[in-house]
Amino acid sequence: MALLTETEWRLLTKLYAAGKAGIEYADGSYGGANSAGESYRALQTLRAHDPALAREITRPDRRNNTTRYLIMITDAGTRFYERNRRRYMVFYPV
Numbered sequence: 001m002a003l004l005t006e007t008e009w010r011l012l013t014k015l016y017a018a019g020k021a022g023i024e025y026a027d028g029s030y031g032g033a034n035s036a037g038e039s040y041r042a043l044q045t046l047r048a049h050d051p052a053l054a055r056e057i058t059r060p061d062r063r064n065n066t067t068r069y070l071i072m073i074t075d076a077g078t079r080f081y082e083r084n085r086r087r088y089m090v091f092y093p094v
Contacts, residue, residue, distance in 0.1 A: 006092045008042045015046075015054055015073035016081045022057065022070035043071060053077035 004012065014023060046054035052074050059068045073081070 003091070004045070004088070005042070007039075008045050009088050009092050011039065011042045012046060012053060012073070012077060012081055015071060015077060018073070020072065022072035025069040025071075046077065049076075049080075051076035053080055 043054060043056070046052070047056070054071050054077055055074055057070050057072060059070065060066075061068045
């Protein structure tokens with residue numbers, strides 16, 4: 001298993017904190033990564049992990065007649081985070 005990059009780990013940390021509410025797509029990125037490109041690449045890596053650590057979902061926003069796009073941590077992502085939190089804090093301290 002390859003080590004997650006700092007951007008991927010920080011996104012997973014934000015997803016863990018958000019829980020089942022997820023993180024909404026806003027201002028061109030998910031999770032406030034440095035740029036939309038970095039955020040998207042990090043999301044793709046988390047989704048492609050086996051098993052997937054994150055997933056994209058949509059929810060209807062009936063009040064505004066639009067669709068909300070969110071990313072959520074998966075159960076596997078939660079287990080991965082809890083199992084590896086100390087290790088990654090050595091590499092990417094807060």
